[in-house]
Amino acid sequence: MSTEEPRTESTSPRSEASPQAIAAAKRLGTPMVVRGLLGVVFGIATVFWPRDDSNPLQLSMPTDVVDHLAIGYLILFALALAFEAVRAPLNVRTAIYGQAVIAIPAIVFLFLADHPAELRAALSIWALLHGALEFWAYRQLKSQPMASDFLIAAGTHALLGIILVFGDGMEALSILGFTGAATLIAGVIFIIGGYSRLSKGRQLAKRGEPAEQIGTPAEAATSDDSDESDDGTAPKNEP
Template identity: 30%
Template structure:
């Protein structure tokens, strides 16, 4: 293995880009599995967070509420249990909650657009509000499809960023490896 792989900035950009491209393709090809894998990762993170909070709640310290940490720790462990052992239901539930949040946000944006006289492109805020409400209704009505859609969008974003990193890495390599052309060639 090349020693400079992890020290050369252009190579790291290309490696990061390649990993993002592979992840993006996998997420697009297998969106359900991607969503489930993300829920499992999130579940394990929540489990570690919950255990950490419970340990902090048991230890004597002068900072914060021990009862509050214990409550958050128990909630995190329960959520982790559902995310690990039932990732599909967890993904649908989180998508449903996200949809409700989008609807509420859209309503508040629309209210703000009509109640504030200082907003100059009011139509832009109304457009954003309408988009939030429409997406929210879609997420609430179809949490399974919405979760798959999120995984596909995540894959598309990763794929695009991966291509950007690979191209940037090779451009960076070319910029630093090729000698600079003379500024003003001497007349013959």
């Protein structure tokens, strides 16, 4: 009868994120805050646009004014997404760059929109595509902490797209209000998520593990593989 005790390897709790995952999340922190602030500013400006029943002029808005507001937001939003993609892990860059790219045809269609129905079509298609790509980004980042931020943003934009698709008879001001509400919700989520990621990175650095020097999990695995020789042993130092 063997007297050897079974070997057990200590494993870190599943709830505790690895330093590599926290570092990858920290790299998304600043772009998420920038993107969130943009959404909050646009949302507040549009959701709380003056609406006074006693003044009929405040119950409607020309389509071209809404077009220009939406175009300005999408241009800044695309730039924020490009900044986020540069700092994002490799496995999610395609999705984020895709979000920036689909803003281009939306901007073109908004320039051509002369009626609320055309405005609604342009924004609904953009919102649905953006939501789908946001969900793709969530699937790629599921292993990282706080990935649910991207899932909430995906659901918010998808809901906006559905509302606009079935919103027959909506006027330009109503379209602007619903769009602003969606960007406001997503913006708040991204500000909180970005700040949380930056805080996690600072906590990691205080423990003596600078997050800036740690790559993403995929990059770390590639680095580890390159350090080993073909026979599985570490390379010897040559004089």
